[in-house]
Amino acid sequence: MIQIENLSKRYGAKQVLHSINLHFEKGRVYGIVGENGAGKTTLFRCIAGLEPYTGSIHTDLPDLKNHLGLLFTDPFFFARMTGREYLYLLCHARGVSPGDLAQRNIFDLPLDEYAANYSTGMKKKLALTGILLQENSCYILDEPFNGVDIQSNMIITEIIHQLKAMGKTVLISSHIFSTLRDNCDEICLLRHGEVLRLVPRNDFDALEQEMKQFVIGDRIKRLDLK
Template sequence: MISIKSLSKNYNDNEVLKDINLSFNPGEIHGIVGENGAGKTTLFKAIAGIESFEGVIGYSKGNLKNVMGFLQTDPYFLSKITGKEYLRLLCKARSQKEIAISEKNIFDLPLDQYAETYSTGMQKKLALTGILMQKNDVYILDEPFNGVDIHSNTIINQILLKLKELNKIIILSSHIFSTLYDTCDYLHYLKNGSILRSADKSEFQTIEKEMQGAGIQYKIDKLNLK
């Protein structure tokens, strides 16, 4: 289990995260939703250990960083590294034995090309493939469906359900509510750095309506469309 207690984050006088308290259990898929700038990516980076914070993040099985795969919104790739070399690098980082990489290429990526030449969607699929090959226990996925084609979205959905079946901990964000309905067990609505509401599947629609009503009509009226 991952337990987050009283997590806060400030950038100078700007309080980005405010007293976050959450817990994530194995075999559950949790979605973090909110508008751009709500603090989702900062929260993910704090859990991943690459962002400082106040508060406590505990993991019941030891060092979280050693068993976690973090898919960032815009994955970073070293210059002049091929897709195949990137996957080998990530496997070695988790002491995974040499495996038949071509057999794991479920997204049919051009693995002999430099990863930096890939499209945004291809880079995201390469990064996702890498953390899956690491056989992590925890997966943090920041906008895994963004910029990815429909067929690949379907594959990612099925991957998430398989990870749940394998008793992994999965935390993700998405602006596409249909994918959240399909995969998540719980949603947490983050607004202005605070968790306004957490809900199980039976109450997802409440969160969706709450987000849709958060000033959207006012913004549309300002356009004075005719």
């Protein structure tokens, strides 16, 4: 469980998050949607303890950060570090055993090649594998489907369902609405750093229509395509 109360974040004069109140339960998957710059990544970084903030975040865990798997939109890898070494590092950092990597390498990644040379999708899959091996209680997945091939998309969807069944809390941000519809129990709509509303699963279609209308509006007409 993660309880966020009056969370605000400011970078200099710019207020990025305004008094956010959210509650994330165990065994549920939450989608966070919003335009670029809406504050999704900042919110994730605050939850992870990577940013100072005002307000409070309570959990039933003694130390959330040590039970949290964080997948960044664009994971960073050191030059000349192999995929296998990356997985060892993540497991060693949390004091868990990586186990048999030949078996647990479910995305069939070339683990003995340098991770920095992987394609965008492979990097994402390696980073995801790493946080899954850490055996976390909560997961924050920032754009987990970005750049990933269709087969892996299906695997990731299945993994999320499995995590939910295991009673883990999962937060996902995605710019692809269909992936959120397939995975989430509830969607939080962020706009300009504020929670606009929380949408339960039954209202996802209405939300998609509403977002389309708001986002597209007359923009395509204005382009005057010929």
